[in-house]
Amino acid sequence: MADHAGLELLRTMWRIRVFEERVGQLVRADEVHGLVHLSVGQEAVAAGVCGQLGDDDAVYSSHRAHGHAIASGVPLGPLMAELMGRDGGLCRGLGGSMHLVDVEHGLLGATGVVGGNVPLALGSALAARLLGGDQVAVVFFGDGTVQGGIFAESVNLAALWRLPVILVCENNGFAEFTPRSAHTTVERVGDVVAPWHFDRETVDGNDVIAIRAAFARFLADARVGNGPFLLECLTHRLRGHYEGDPQHYREALAAEEWQELDPILRLQRLGHAEGWLDEDAPARLEEEARAEVEAAVEWARKSPFPPKELTTELVYAP
Amino acid sequence: MTTYLEAITTTLAAAMRADPRVLVIGEDVAEGGPWGATAGLAEEFGAERVRNTPISEAAICGIAIGAAQSGLRPVVEIMFVDFVTLALDQLVNQAAKAHFMSGGQLTVPLVLRTQGGAGQRGGAQHSQSLEAWLTHVPGLKVAMPSTAADAAGLLTTAIADPNPVVFVENKTLYFRDEEVPAEQEPVPFGRARLVRSGRDVTVVALSRLVHESLAAAEELAAEGIEVEVIDPRTLVPLDLEAIVESVSRTHRLVVAHEAVRHGGFGAEIVALAQEAAFDQLDAPIGRVGAPFAPVPFSPPLEDAYLPGRAEVAAAVRGLV
Numbered sequence: 001m002a003d004h005a006g007l008e009l010l011r012t013m014w015r016i017r018v019f020e021e022r023v024g025q026l027v028r029a030d031e032v033h034g035l036v037h038l039s040v041g042q043e044a045v046a047a048g049v050c051g052q053l054g055d056d057d058a059v060y061s062s063h064r065a066h067g068h069a070i071a072s073g074v075p076l077g078p079l080m081a082e083l084m085g086r087d088g089g090l091c092r093g094l095g096g097s098m099h100l101v102d103v104e105h106g107l108l109g110a111t112g113v114v115g116g117n118v119p120l121a122l123g124s125a126l127a128a129r130l131l132g133g134d135q136v137a138v139v140f141f142g143d144g145t146v147q148g149g150i151f152a153e154s155v156n157l158a159a160l161w162r163l164p165v166i167l168v169c170e171n172n173g174f175a176e177f178t179p180r181s182a183h184t185t186v187e188r189v190g191d192v193v194a195p196w197h198f199d200r201e202t203v204d205g206n207d208v209i210a211i212r213a214a215f216a217r218f219l220a221d222a223r224v225g226n227g228p229f230l231l232e233c234l235t236h237r238l239r240g241h242y243e244g245d246p247q248h249y250r251e252a253l254a255a256e257e258w259q260e261l262d263p264i265l266r267l268q269r270l271g272h273a274e275g276w277l278d279e280d281a282p283a284r285l286e287e288e289a290r291a292e293v294e295a296a297v298e299w300a301r302k303s304p305f306p307p308k309e310l311t312t313e314l315v316y317a318p
Numbered sequence: 319m320t321t322y323l324e325a326i327t328t329t330l331a332a333a334m335r336a337d338p339r340v341l342v343i344g345e346d347v348a349e350g351g352p353w354g355a356t357a358g359l360a361e362e363f364g365a366e367r368v369r370n371t372p373i374s375e376a377a378i379c380g381i382a383i384g385a386a387q388s389g390l391r392p393v394v395e396i397m398f399v400d401f402v403t404l405a406l407d408q409l410v411n412q413a414a415k416a417h418f419m420s421g422g423q424l425t426v427p428l429v430l431r432t433q434g435g436a437g438q439r440g441g442a443q444h445s446q447s448l449e450a451w452l453t454h455v456p457g458l459k460v461a462m463p464s465t466a467a468d469a470a471g472l473l474t475t476a477i478a479d480p481n482p483v484v485f486v487e488n489k490t491l492y493f494r495d496e497e498v499p500a501e502q503e504p505v506p507f508g509r510a511r512l513v514r515s516g517r518d519v520t521v522v523a524l525s526r527l528v529h530e531s532l533a534a535a536e537e538l539a540a541e542g543i544e545v546e547v548i549d550p551r552t553l554v555p556l557d558l559e560a561i562v563e564s565v566s567r568t569h570r571l572v573v574a575h576e577a578v579r580h581g582g583f584g585a586e587i588v589a590l591a592q593e594a595a596f597d598q599l600d601a602p603i604g605r606v607g608a609p610f611a612p613v614p615f616s617p618p619l620e621d622a623y624l625p626g627r628a629e630v631a632a633a634v635r636g637l638v
Binding site for chain 1: 339341366367369371372374376377378379380381382383384385386387388389390392407408411412415416417418419420421422423424425456457459480481
């Protein structure tokens, strides 16, 4: 691995980690509002996937969207402002945490309804094909999506029409508050789509290098118009389903157990072992991320709340 | 002469010729669909732009929304409005809100064509009139043409609109023969059509009930009651001004639709009309609609259930 690629992945994961931890604090301080779902612990998936996409590729995310947005290149100030409901937010404060959109960076929509984003990605892939482009569409979803009817309908159509779409499942083992085993007898999402016979791979979702490599293979194939593909990333949601979730339904990981799993620490250990990461680089990356996130918080705090008229102004496109 | 159905087909074909971004998606659309609304399109435009789908209403609708967000102008067909239930998450939570929730970044230029109405012994799951649900969702526009000319003109406008439009046709109107102008102009949304002038009572009627109200008006004219019939053509946006203007001359109002009266769109028209023109009204506003029951299958029961000319005439007589 080239030095800069590993560093870039680390930088992205640190930005997501620090941003989301800060969001957690701001939820408790009542500065960030509403239903907030953090992806702390799952940063490798966003970093391993989004960094390889162009701004004209379509990315669709779920209710747990901050990481995908950051890894897609969404600027942190407007992102934080959106979570605070400010006029300077990505969506002028009309979307919120679960409905992030940044067309400029290809983020065409996070959705708060589980599974509702999957067919949208197929549509963007279809548009790329009919308009003659080589863009691909990527949709992120959790393992909880897979038990919904819209998932089966969409997978069937994606396969039937061979759409250049890459389905990226973040299988963290929990659908909201319930372990996967209580919702289905099929353990792996890769097995759910097996009858359609398209290319799929299940990887360690805390190993950003593995994710990056598997996604690169699918992406190259999708670029020439092939598809669909499924990348299943087995990962771990370190925090609750939402901020404030008491998590009575599961045992917390022991600290040393998490040290082994943490995708950031793992890549840093690899970097040290392979010699492309200095001893003091992790602290520096974390510090850079903290400074950037603090600047984003300050930027967002300075943005005013939107004018009340905005609510009725943007119902219809002119 | 042309039919409502032919007007739909020729308008779709014209839109596809004019704009390569327009495509048609739905169940059996390449074969023309159950009535032939899309007949011949696959032959002219090919299978990429006239896309047959499995029976997956939610995914069809979602794909169309994604395609619209990414630069296409899809026209989705949902074979019966009864099946729009299966696509409501996509329509209500995604299409209707995308422009708003993105702070204006996204647009969804999508047309969802469907058809409703009873009268063909279809039973309770193939005969409904569900337009009122859709008018309740900010972000959607709802068109409901009653004639071939309006079907063509409104569909042209719908395809050009940057917002999601639900286009509700009526199965019993599909094969009516009508004169239409050779050069069909687009019909703007939010502009009602004055179907018949009259001095005594205004009847605001939707879809099939426009024709029933006209028939009632002829019957009432023989009794010396002159009825004005107005077809709003689009429910969202609604041409309230035209309704208020008419009521300020007739001072009496009846609203008529086939949908269940309870919670029907007529209730909204009544509320808006009394807010805007209470002082003009000389009588309570009459409402014609179906009873609060599913559409029965048995032919005599279905015939009795359906509001029509007699119900409109009775409502008018009750006001004068």
